[in-house]
Amino acid sequence: MKRPAIKICGLSSEDTIDHVIRRGASHVGFIFFEKSPRHVEPDVAAGLIAHVRGRAKTVAVSVDADNELLEEIVYAARPDMLQLHGHETPDRVMTIKALFGLPVIKAFSLRAPEDLARVDDYDGVADHLLFDAKPPANATLPGGNGVTFDWRLLAGWRPTIPYFLSGGLSAENVAAALHETGAHGLDVSSGVESAPGVKDAARIDAFFDAVDAAYATA
Numbered sequence: 001m002k003r004p005a006i007k008i009c010g011l012s013s014e015d016t017i018d019h020v021i022r023r024g025a026s027h028v029g030f031i032f033f034e035k036s037p038r039h040v041e042p043d044v045a046a047g048l049i050a051h052v053r054g055r056a057k058t059v060a061v062s063v064d065a066d067n068e069l070l071e072e073i074v075y076a077a078r079p080d081m082l083q084l085h086g087h088e089t090p091d092r093v094m095t096i097k098a099l100f101g102l103p104v105i106k107a108f109s110l111r112a113p114e115d116l117a118r119v120d121d122y123d124g125v126a127d128h129l130l131f132d133a134k135p136p137a138n139a140t141l142p143g144g145n146g147v148t149f150d151w152r153l154l155a156g157w158r159p160t161i162p163y164f165l166s167g168g169l170s171a172e173n174v175a176a177a178l179h180e181t182g183a184h185g186l187d188v189s190s191g192v193e194s195a196p197g198v199k200d201a202a203r204i205d206a207f208f209d210a211v212d213a214a215y216a217t218a
C-alpha cells in the first residue's frame, strides 16, 4: 500500500519544519487565523515558507478570508496551496482559484452522514478535500481542536477528489484511522503538540513511527 501524503499543520519554527520534513511530511501547513495559538503573520510565514521551498508543499490555511487577506497571504508568503477551512461555497472556491492560480484544499467538518451531502458540489472545483471533526460547542477555532469524528462516515466512500483525513489524529489512533478509511492523506496538528501551538519532537516522531508501522504491516 502506498504511504499517504502527510500534512503537519500549524508550524511556526524552522527547526520543527526541518524535523517533520526529515520524517517524511509531504505538506506543511501555516495558520492565518488570529484567534489560533498557531497563527503566523504573513511576513513571518514568508520566511518559513522560503525555508521550506521545494522540500514539501506549503499550505496556507485561512477561514472565510476576504480577497484582501488572501492577497496579503499569497503575495507575501507565496504558498504552494491554499486550504479553505471555513464555509467557502463552490463559487467562492472557483473565484479564489481564478484570482490566485493556486490549488485549493477545501475542508469540511463532519459529525453525521448529512455533513457529506455538500461535498459533491466541489467536484471539479477543489483539488483536494480535507475532512475534519466538527468543533466542540465551546470551541473558538474551526480546526485544530484535537477531536476526532466517527471515521465510519468515510468507510467505503471513494470520493473522486483525493482527501486528507484530519481531526484528533495521533500516534495512538492513526493506524486505526487509516484502516477504517483508506484515506489518501493524513493531517495532524494537536496530536503532535505538547500544548496548543507547541509542537513536540517526541510526539512528531511517535506519529511518523505509527504511520510507518501501519504501512509496514498493510
Ligand SMILES: O=C(O)c1ccccc1NCC(=O)[C@H](O)[C@H](O)COP(=O)(O)O
Residues within 6 Å of the ligand: 009, 010, 029, 031, 033, 036, 037, 038, 061, 062, 063, 085, 132, 141, 142, 143, 144, 145, 146, 147, 166, 167, 168, 169, 187, 188, 189, 190, 191
Ligand atoms: O489549527 C488551527 O489552529 C486552525 C485554526 C483555524 C482553522 C484551521 C485550523 N487548523 C486546520 C488544520 O488543518 C488542522 O490540522 C486540523 O484542523 C486538525 O487539527 P487537530 O485536530 O488539532 O489535529
